[in-house]
Amino acid sequence: MNLQTLGTKLSKYRSQVTQTVEEVAKATGIESSRVRSIESGVQEPTGDEILILADHYRCDFKFFISDEQSTPFEQTEILYRAHGRDFSKEDRIAIQEFLYLCDTEEFLMQELGRRTQPFSFQRTGTYLKGHGEAAAAAFRTAMGHNDRQVPRDIYEEFRSAGVHVFRRKLGNSAISGLFIMHPTAGKCALVNYSEDIYRQRFSAAHEMAHAIFDSASGPRVTYFQTQGLDMLEVRANRFASCYLMPPEVLRRLPEPIVWSEADAQRWANEFRVSCDALGIALKEAKLADARSSKRIRGYRVPRESKLDPELPDSLNDAQRKRKTALLERGLSDHYVGLCFDGYKQGVISLGRLAEALLCSRAELSELSKLYGRSLYVN
Template structure:
């Protein structure tokens, strides 16, 4: 174990989380002066200290004890250099947890022999909107949709082609999502769970477009309100619109020019999108003029009418609150299912299961029960 490389890894993780040595010392119970010497490569940590620090930074301990230098922080370094002021300390911790979940999900997928479906799209020319439309049509075809079918579980569809998608709460409500290529997990998309549930669907589809087109372009952050026009963002928005609101479906709608507020809400809810997104899509399809588009965009689907596939109506109030808290940390039905499957097949230990689910041993039975499962051996 190269102590200089180890120390550099630890210091870079700490810098990215904007934590002081004293803060890490309080969180881990390791003396601040000892931490300084470890980061400087002057002192070899114990095995327990490596495990504690790996847990604190949400990183596989094997990465710390190897001399491997490729790490997710190469991508997040770039991200924070460009948009560092947008991410609070808590948001940086959230991003680090998200990357940990992506890495763990990839590991579990391989251990369980869950292989993704191949999907790729090769754009032609520089017509970015057209490429977004073409990719949406190609992806819908791969998913088995006809030209009018509205996709329901979009997160499952994105995961089925090897993109790690996690909804995770961020403090900055202007961040819709981000896309990062993880060195071991591959393409990873974070969707801000603080957003409206239908806005989350659009954000996820937007990040999927980045996964299709921009994997070689480095990490990106998508904002709810864009200060500048970026052709890649325009393309991603066009992909999301055509994937969620297929043009053939829009063409068969009753004339939008005569819609009431209830009509707009009805069709937006059928498409699982906001009235804002629907109004824009109708104008793009030349089905309404700017005035009618603005009118439709001004309507809102009532919160109680919106459908979140991971918060079904049959949950009790206590179950809904508990599951919402887990979803805020990124624990999707898909991910929790993978963790429990791996443990039931003795592919991971009970300790590794609690680490993967970001919880204590005592919470495992409760979480499993919430998802209709039991801990193997209990």
């Protein structure tokens, strides 16, 4: 184990989450003087200390004790260099956990033999909005949708195409999501769970577009309101709009000019989008004039009417509240189920299961009951 390399890695991780040595010491129980010595390469950490620090930074301990340099650190460094002021310390930790979840999900998928079907699209010409529209149509076909079907659980669809999609609460409500190409997990998309449920769907589809078109262009941050004319963002928005609200489906709707508020809310809910997104799509498809589009965009779908595939109506109030709290941390049904399957099949230990679910061993019992899973393995 190269102590200088290890120290550099630990120092970089601490810098990225903007923590002081004293904060790391308090969180880990390792004395601050020893943290400094380990980071400077003067002292060799114990095995337990490496495990504790790896858990603190949500990183595989094997990375710290090897000479391997491949790490999502390079991607997040680019991210923070360009958008650092937009991420609080808490948001940086959330992103670190998000990348850890992506890496864990990829590992479990591989070990359990869960296969995905990566989607590729061959663009032609230089019209970027056209790329987005054509890719949306091609992806709908790949997902088995006919020309009248509206996607429902888009999160599962994107996961089936090999993209790690996690919804996670961020403090900055101006950020809708981000896309990062993880060195081992591959394409990873984070959707801000602080947003409206239907806005999250649009953001997820937007990040899927970045996964299709921009995976080699470095990390991308998507803001609720784009500053300036970024054509890559325009293309991603066009993909999201056409995937969630296919133009051929929009053309079958009644004339928008005669819609009442209830009509607009009904159709927006049918597409699982906001009235704002629907109004823009109708105008883009030349099915509504500027006045009608503006009127429709001004309506709101009542919160209680909105549907979330990861929070079905079958849940009781207590279950819904608990699963909402889990989603805020990125723990979807898909991911939690994968973790329990990994434990059941002996891929991960009980302790590793707790780490993967970002909880203590004591909390595992409650989670197992919530998901109807057993912690006992024959």
